[in-house]
């Protein structure tokens with residue numbers, strides 16, 4: 001495996017953009033506007049990548065559609081995090097044999113995290129002959145070349161060579177929203193948590209230059225974006241690989257200095273690298289949302305060690321205590337894995353007590369799924385699936401109770417919210433902490449920050465009334 005990050009040169013990128021022009025000419029000769037459908041699985045990082053894939057397709061003359069039926073290009077941007085996610089992709093990929101039969105020119109591509117797994121690429125080559133091309137996340141920037149090759153030669157092509165990873169600035173991007181935008185600040189991961197496949201499929205940790213990130217944020221804000229979510233697998237280690245002396249908190253401050261009324265969110269924070277400087281920066285800056293996604297994964301120090309997380313239960317609890325002390329309105333969410341190999345009943349109880357103690361607003365709960373090539377996949381695992389299911393159900397029930405209670409606490413209080421859409425006769429808005437609120441109002445409010453007094457709650461959402469004297 002190559003260990004150096006490749007920064008894609010301007011010339012190399014221009015060559016790719018030239019392929020976009022050639023693809024346009026190809027369709028111009030055929031006298032029709034081609035269509036493309038991009039299906040995204042997995043996390044926000046993939047959502048952000050899909051915006052680049054759509055950008056490339058749009059630059060190549062394709063109009064986007066919302067179904068694979070009749071589309072000239074179908075791209076499946078996949079997730080490898082759990083077995084179940086992969087099975088869904090293989091199922092949906094199989095179904096594309098029919099859409100291709102009904103529309104012979106259809107070209108099908110698979111990319112994203114699954115494309116970084118050798119065994120997946122082999123399976124596609126052997127058993128999915130209707131798939132025309134595969135490219136891993138490292139090769140996303142070369143998609144124009146791949147698409148051109150497939151169109152003009154009709155041959156199946158693969159850009160899946162294993163690399164440490166690349167940074168390509170200046171790719172075209174077709175964003176999903178104008179109000180809210182994802183901005184990747186770094187790619188890859190160096191943490192090698194023993195259960196996780198991400199470092200193998202997304203390569204080494206690499207930070208974008210602050211000036212490139214700032215230019216992107218500035219242009220977004222100038223064109224009406226009100227909420228920017230900074231993305232990275234572990235945003236707290238931002239800058240460690242840069243020559244410049246800058247860390248994540250410094251970057252947050254620089255972005256917040258851009259003039260305008262907007263909110264900054266970010267994910268994900270690894271508890272190992274999050275600390276007082278970050279929380280103090282959040283607390284003292286109005287433009288940074290008081291929202292923190294701080295995955296703990298397990299409440300047991302023994303399990304955390306086996307997961308290679310580099311913090312223990314006590315350190316995690318101390319961190320949360322400090323964050324809450326400087327941000328009393330903090331909205332806290334987390335990820336947790338149930339049934340890590342060797343997790344005992346007592347260790348699982350420690351997860352429950354941690355959840356009761358911290359009181360998260362929401363929790364993303366997962367049952368351990370062995371991923372080939374990761375250390376945890378070969379660890380002894382005497383716990384049965386049935387036992388794990390029981391633990392999982394207990395954890396979900398506990399969190400539902402907590403979420404309900406947390407939401408009830410909103411009632412009677414007033415929150416600053418960004419109005420972001422309509423839902424039937426009502427408008428939707430998000431609190432600074434990211435909670436969904438429905439309320440009555442004029443659609444002209446979409447895109448502005450308003451004060452809403454909460455008057456009702458369910459487990460997952462809130463209802464409120466607009467406070468007129470904004």
Ligand code: SAH
Pocket residue numbers: 081082195196197198232233234268269270295297335336337366367368369370371
């Ligand atoms: N970088 C983020 C997490 C990205 S993956 C972090 O470190 O917090 C999102 C979540 O998927 C993880 O937090 C973990 O809870 C879950 N996950 C990852 N690998 C898994 C596996 N093999 N089985 C079950 N859940 C897993």
Ligand code: SF4
Pocket residue numbers: 189190191192193196197198199233234270
């Ligand atoms: Fe996976 Fe751990 Fe990296 Fe998160 S920090 S992406 S869980 S290896």
Ligand code: F3S
Pocket residue numbers: 041042043044045046078079080081113198202
């Ligand atoms: Fe899945 Fe890749 Fe994200 S494995 S969770 S899409 S980084």
